[in-house]
Amino acid sequence: MDTLLRVQRFEPTVDRAPKTQEYSVPFRDGMTVLDAILYVKDYVDHSLAVRFSCRQASCGSCGMKINGVPRLACYTQVADVGGREVTVSPMDNFPIVRDLVTDLTGFFEKHKEVIPHVVRRDSAEMESPTSDYLMKPEDLERILQFTYCIKCGLCTSSCPTVATDSLYPGPQALAQAYRYTMDVRDEGGAERFKVLDSAHGVFRCHYAGSCSAVCPKGVDPALGIQLLKRHVMSAKPPRGPGEGARTSKP
Amino acid sequence: MDGRETASNKRGVMGWLNPRHYNLERWAYVFQRVTGVGILMYVLGHIGDTSFFVGGPFGSGPDPGTWALDLSFTENLVGHLILATTVVIVVFHGLNGLRLIMAEYGIIFQKPSKIEYPYQAKGLRGLQKHMIWAAIVLAIVAGLWAGGILFG
Numbered sequence: 092m093d094t095l096l097r098v099q100r101f102e103p104t105v106d107r108a109p110k111t112q113e114y115s116v117p118f119r120d121g122m123t124v125l126d127a128i129l130y131v132k133d134y135v136d137h138s139l140a141v142r143f144s145c146r147q148a149s150c151g152s153c154g155m156k157i158n159g160v161p162r163l164a165c166y167t168q169v170a171d172v173g174g175r176e177v178t179v180s181p182m183d184n185f186p187i188v189r190d191l192v193t194d195l196t197g198f199f200e201k202h203k204e205v206i207p208h209v210v211r212r213d214s215a216e217m218e219s220p221t222s223d224y225l226m227k228p229e230d231l232e233r234i235l236q237f238t239y240c241i242k243c244g245l246c247t248s249s250c251p252t253v254a255t256d257s258l259y260p261g262p263q264a265l266a267q268a269y270r271y272t273m274d275v276r277d278e279g280g281a282e283r284f285k286v287l288d289s290a291h292g293v294f295r296c297h298y299a300g301s302c303s304a305v306c307p308k309g310v311d312p313a314l315g316i317q318l319l320k321r322h323v324m325s326a327k328p329p330r331g332p333g334e335g336a337r338t339s340k341p
Numbered sequence: 342m343d344g345r346e347t348a349s350n351k352r353g354v355m356g357w358l359n360p361r362h363y364n365l366e367r368w369a370y371v372f373q374r375v376t377g378v379g380i381l382m383y384v385l386g387h388i389g390d391t392s393f394f395v396g397g398p399f400g401s402g403p404d405p406g407t408w409a410l411d412l413s414f415t416e417n418l419v420g421h422l423i424l425a426t427t428v429v430i431v432v433f434h435g436l437n438g439l440r441l442i443m444a445e446y447g448i449i450f451q452k453p454s455k456i457e458y459p460y461q462a463k464g465l466r467g468l469q470k471h472m473i474w475a476a477i478v479l480a481i482v483a484g485l486w487a488g489g490i491l492f493g
Contacts, residue, residue, distance in 0.1 A: 103348040159362045183356065186347035194347050236456045249363070251370065254356025297373070298444050300366030300465050309460025313366075314450055317464065321447030 094118045094169055096127050098139065099180035102189050109180075109187075112136075118169060124177055125153050125164035128191070140190035148307055151243030155191050156180045161245040161305045182248035198244050201260045204286050205268035210279025224276045237270035237315055239308040246302035246312050258291035262302035262312035265293055269315035272322065288323050296320070364465055369473045373437050376430035383427050421491040429484035436476035440469055 093115045101109035114135055116127045125143055132139045141164075143153040148166040155164055157179055158172050169177055185193035209224075211217055246262040247253050253261045260268070268287055271277050287293045296316045303313040352359075357374060360367040394408040414420055443449045449468045 101348065103346045181350060183350055183352045185350055187350050188347050193350070232454055233452065236453055239456075251352075251357045251367075254352035255354060257351075294445075297370055298366060298441055299360075299363075299370035300462075301363045303462035303464045304364040304367070306460070306462070309456040309458070309462070311453070311456075311460075311462040311464045314453060314462065314464030317444045317450060318447045318453070320445045324446065 092118045095176045097178040122169045124167045140192045142192045151241035154243040161248040184253045201264040205264045207267045209277045230275045234270045245305045249301040249305045266312035266315040269319040376434040425488040428487035429480045432483040433480035440472040
């Protein structure tokens, strides 16, 4: 049995509009959509552009729309999406570089905007540490799932707010904002709140939840964003200098 | 992109309005937006309509004749269907709006915790999902009730 693979082709410097090209790929059990695309690239049409790396849902490179839903091509088996016909196109809401390859530059800029790292005020301690920054297991559990983000962009591709608001950080960045704001070791809440509590901040999310539905790693950005809203509305001043986690001897 | 040309692939308003292939919450999001616009149109029409009764839309004084004429437009099959549909969308919009307010206060979610494969997002489960179904069912019941009065 062959699988009919429909691929959206588009070279912005040449084509005026995207077009769909069809390829026939020999089906085999366990074949992923990425396998099918790479078969085409290897044996049928070398000009097909696709980005991939790890082939095991760890790097987040091969995000694309598969039969209308943002998914990782390496993590989606052809048999699970119908088997006979598969349609692939680049992720929505990202500029198209060529064919299935999208430009993630703006996405990573949004990620950086929310200061995605633990911020500390005790610079002397950071320069010459005398102990570890410890956290309790229950505190880790509160943020653990949000640390699994691989920045594939599927959540941002599915987000209806991102579709119209270019200044909105998007579900990926906001989930990371939650992850670091809730980290008991962090003292960067005040800086982060400037982005979150703005006209294009966390309250532009209207809880469509598709970010969580498409996330391949179980990050659940929709949950993080709603909890972040509560945190912003709670009127508690963000943690400031000296109010983060205590350090203790290892 | 270092000088390389790219093409925008933003979905725009179509990104709001196309819930196909997505989760129930995404459908509720679309209906919330559409019903919100519908309610706004109804309220604007209603204000214009009643202004004929109280003082006229241009301050020309009460005009019971125009008011009665306006009412007569609703006293037929299409008018009754529009009113019954209005009841449906108002009830859905209100109840789903309560769900969204509760979500924004984070009071209908369980705490984040360790996740196991296959992943099931907590943000898309539990009470909030029941609330969507409750909003749908109650909106239909209210619409049937309103239809019973209008057509009865």
